[in-house]
Amino acid sequence: MNLYHLRYFVTLAQLEHYGKAAEKLKITQPGLSHAMASLEEELGVKLFEKEGRNVILNKYGKMFFDDANKIISMLDGSVSSFQDISEGGGNISLSIIKPLAIKDIPKATRSFLDKNKGKGIDFKFYTGVTKEIVEGLKNQIYDIGFCSKMENETDIEFVPVKKQEMCAIVPYGHPLAKYKELDLKETIPYKQIIFSKSSGLRPVIDGMFEKIGEYPHVAYEIEEDSLVVGLVAQNFGIAILPKMYSIQYINVKAIPIIQPELESYFYAARMRNRYHSPAADAFFKYVCNNGL
CATH class of the missing domain: 3.40.190.10 (Periplasmic binding protein-like II)
Known part of the structure; x- marks a missing residue:
């Protein structure tokens, strides 16, 4: 099913006028009519009834509108969230060994947030031992780990951030x-x-x-x-x-x-050769450059 057709349908259902809906959607009125005809053909039912110069939802249109509106709202919310992430916001998931959990990481995250106010950055905190943290990085549970260095883990980038x-x-x-x-x-x-x-x-x-x-x-x-x-x-x-x-x-x-x-040091760790959100990348570099 064409997502554009869903958006066209929801807009037409709200405005109840082909001309106004086409203008808002920035498409031609014949193009909107063709899209609605295609949608009705795919569903196998009529969705609208004419009422003078306007159109209104019939029984089946009202049933379909509830689901279509939820889908469009969910999609728009998801797109907005990802736009925030692309602009440097979003969640950063950290897993921390306990020697760094009481003072060092809370201080570093607070400092980073203070320097990046208004970007919508938030942290998710977890604790664990080094082996669990490394496995969590591999399984994409965590963005960054703060732990000891494990040998023979070539897929993980370890950067020293605090001397032990x-x-x-x-x-x-x-x-x-x-x-x-x-x-x-x-x-x-x-x-x-x-x-x-x-x-x-x-x-x-x-x-x-x-x-x-x-x-x-x-x-x-x-x-x-x-x-x-x-x-x-x-x-x-x-x-x-x-x-x-x-x-x-x-x-x-x-x-x-x-x-x-x-x-010997404590390390900031993350996966090599894997995409990191702008916020997670910025925090990793912030800690690596400033230490704990």
């Missing part, structure tokens, strides 16, 4: 709690809670232990950082993880690791 400050997290009363900073070797005698192999942080932490040529006794392998910190607080072991804003609210002490030196 690695700490030893210990319960108060632990022998290491008296120190203000630590060499990683000083953590070796104590059982540790580490991230599972599916975590993007696991290679980072393994790499730190490789640098000192030693590996601790692993008490638990956990995927979720909040659970790691919670277990440390209850004296299930100590942990090495990035400094997180939320740690200050839990009964643990974060002690900076000064040796070995580490160049």
Whole structure:
């Protein structure tokens, strides 16, 4: 069915006059008459009745008008939404690992919105671990992810946006709690809670232990950082993880690791070679250029 014919029909039904409808639609009156004849032939019923110089909807025209008007309204609304997107508005879907979710990303999104007032930009926020975020990017659930870097993911663009400050997290009363900073070797005698192999942080932490040529006794392998910190607080072991804003609210002490030196980052991630809306592209470049 021709969408133009639907629009012509709705306009004619509203104005009830071929000349006025043709003028509004910027087509000839014979062209409008031909379009309505084609529509009626396709439907197999008459839609209009003559009333003097005007036309009015008959019983079947009124039935068809309700559906046609809904279709045109939905189409116009959809077109308007996409025009907003093409002009730099619309939703941007973000998925974030928790170390960045409390302070860094809310601050960056607020700053971006303040610089782009009036564009109709809005964010959708999700949280997850790095593996889930990467899968969500591949499946087009998220526009941008903020996570650790995963190796061998060549279809994803990873851009460093914040340096990770690695700490030893210990319960108060632990022998290491008296120190203000630590060499990683000083953590070796104590059982540790580490991230599972599916975590993007696991290679980072393994790499730190490789640098000192030693590996601790692993008490638990956990995927979720909040659970790691919670277990440390209850004296299930100590942990090495990035400094997180939320740690200050839990009964643990974060002690900076000064040796070995580490160049590790949190990343903004998105799919390569895939269309990104102007708003999502602008935000990605904004964060990459300014950091977190």
